[in-house]
Amino acid sequence: MTISSADAYVCKNIEICDREKKTVEVERQVIYLPGTDCVIRPGVSLAGFTSYRVGGPAEWYVAPRNITALEASIKYAKSQGIQITVLGAGSNLLVSDCGISGLVIGTRHLRYSNLDPETGLVTVAAGESIPNLAWEAAKLGFEGLEWSVGIPGTVGGAVVMNAGAHNGCIADILVSAEVLLSDGTLKTFTASDLGYAYRTSNLQGSKHIVTQATFQLKPGADPAVVLATTKQHKEHRLTTQPYDKPSCGSVFRNPKPYSAGWLIEQAGLKGYQIGKAQVAPRHANFIVNCGGASACDIFNLIRYIQNSVQEHWSIALEPEVKMLGHFQIA
Numbered sequence: 047m048t049i050s051s052a053d054a055y056v057c058k059n060i061e062i063c064d065r066e067k068k069t070v071e072v073e074r075q076v077i078y079l080p081g082t083d084c085v086i087r088p089g090v091s092l093a094g095f096t097s098y099r100v101g102g103p104a105e106w107y108v109a110p111r112n113i114t115a116l117e118a119s120i121k122y123a124k125s126q127g128i129q130i131t132v133l134g135a136g137s138n139l140l141v142s143d144c145g146i147s148g149l150v151i152g153t154r155h156l157r158y159s160n161l162d163p164e165t166g167l168v169t170v171a172a173g174e175s176i177p178n179l180a181w182e183a184a185k186l187g188f189e190g191l192e193w194s195v196g197i198p199g200t201v202g203g204a205v206v207m208n209a210g211a212h213n214g215c216i217a218d219i220l221v222s223a224e225v226l227l228s229d230g231t232l233k234t235f236t237a238s239d240l241g242y243a244y245r246t247s248n249l250q251g252s253k254h255i256v257t258q259a260t261f262q263l264k265p266g267a268d269p270a271v272v273l274a275t276t277k278q279h280k281e282h283r284l285t286t287q288p289y290d291k292p293s294c295g296s297v298f299r300n301p302k303p304y305s306a307g308w309l310i311e312q313a314g315l316k317g318y319q320i321g322k323a324q325v326a327p328r329h330a331n332f333i334v335n336c337g338g339a340s341a342c343d344i345f346n347l348i349r350y351i352q353n354s355v356q357e358h359w360s361i362a363l364e365p366e367v368k369m370l371g372h373f374q375i376a
C-alpha cells in the first residue's frame with residue numbers, strides 16, 4: 047500500500063481482540079513511506095532473520111526493495127533521530143534477547159544480478175545470496191566463487207566481512223562496491239579503498255550501506271569442472287562443520303598462527319553447554335543452538351570460552367560474530 051503525503055504517514059491499526067476470550071486491545075503503528083511501497087513495522091522479531099534463530103525484536107524494521115525505498119528509510123530514521131542497523135542474512139550476528147532499538151534495515155529484498163559471459167564481470171545487489179551466486183556462476187563456467195558456497199550470507203554482508211574460505215576471500219575478486227554513505231550520497235569504492243584484511247574491512251563499524259558489488263570472475267571454464275569443485279567444497283563443509291544446527295559459523299577469529307577451534311578443543315571445551323548453547327562436538331569454533339537457546343546462553347558461552355582459553359593458553363580470543371543490542375556480563 048502506498049500513501050502519497052508530504053510526510054511519512056502513520057497508520058494506527060487497532061486490532062480489536064475477542065473480548066470473550068479476554069484478550070487485550072493492541073495498538074500497532076505501521077509507517078508508510080510516501081512515494082515508495084516501503085512499510086516500516088514496529089516490534090518485528092529478529093530471531094527468524096538470524097542463522098542462530100535467537101534474538102528479540104527490532105524496535106522498527108524495514109526491508110526496502112530498491113534504492114529509492116532504502117534512501118527513504120534512512121531519511122525517515124534521520125528525521126526521527128533513531129539509529130540504523132543493517133541486517134543481511136543475519137549469519138554472522140548475535141542479536142540480544144532484548145532486541146535492537148532504532149530502525150533495522152534488512153537488505154534481503156535488494157535483489158538483481160548480471161553475469162557478463164564476455165568479461166566475467168558480475169554485478170549483484172547487496173541482498174543476493176552468496177551461495178546462490180556461487181552456484182549460478184559455476185553453472186555458467188565462471189571460476190572464482192567456488193570457495194564461497196558454504197557461506198550463508200548476502201553479498202553486502204560478505205563485502206563488509208571480507209568473507210572467505212578454502213584460501214579464497216571477497217578481497218580477491220571484488221572490483222568495486224557501491225555504497226550509500228550516511229549523508230545519503232552513493233559512492234563507488236574499489237577493493238583497495240576498503241582496507242581489506244583477514245575477515246575485516248573499513249566498512250565494519252561505519253554507517254555506510256553496501257548496495258551492490260562488482261566481482262571479477264574468470265569465464266570460459268567447463269561448467270562441469272567448476273560445479274564439481276563447488277560441490278566438493280560444499281560436501282567438505284557438511285562433513286566437517288555442524289550445518290545441521292543453527293549457528294553463526296566460526297565464533298572467533300583465528301589468532302594466527304593458531305586456529306581458534308584447536309585452542310578451544312585443547313582447552314577441553316568440545317560439547318560444553320550453557321543452557322541450550324553448545325560448543326559443537328564437530329567443530330569447536332562453532333557454538334550451536336541445540337533448540338531453544340537464548341542469546342544470553344550463547345553470550346555466556348562465548349565469555350566462558352574466552353576465559354577458559356585465556357587461562358589455558360594466555361591468548362585472548364576475539365569474536366568474529368557481531369553482537370547487537372544489550373548484553374549483560376554475568
Ligand SMILES: Cc1cc2nc3c(=O)[nH]c(=O)nc-3n(C[C@H](O)[C@H](O)[C@H](O)COP(=O)(O)OP(=O)(O)OC[C@H]3O[C@@H](n4cnc5c(N)ncnc54)[C@H](O)[C@@H]3O)c2cc1C
Nearest residue numbers: 134135136137138199200202203204209210255256294295
Ligand atoms: C554455517 C555457517 C558457516 C559460515 N562459514 C563462514 C566462512 O566459511 N567464512 C566466512 O567468512 N564466514 C562464514 N560464516 C559467517 C557469515 O556467513 C559471513 O560473515 C557472511 O559474510 C555474513 O553475511 P550476512 O549477510 O549474513 O551479514 P550479517 O550477519 O547480516 O551482518 C554482518 C555484518 O555486516 C553488516 N552488513 C550486512 N549487510 C550489509 C550491507 N549491505 N551494508 C553494510 N553493512 C552490512 C551488518 O550490519 C553486520 O555488522 C558462516 C556462517 C554460518 C551460519
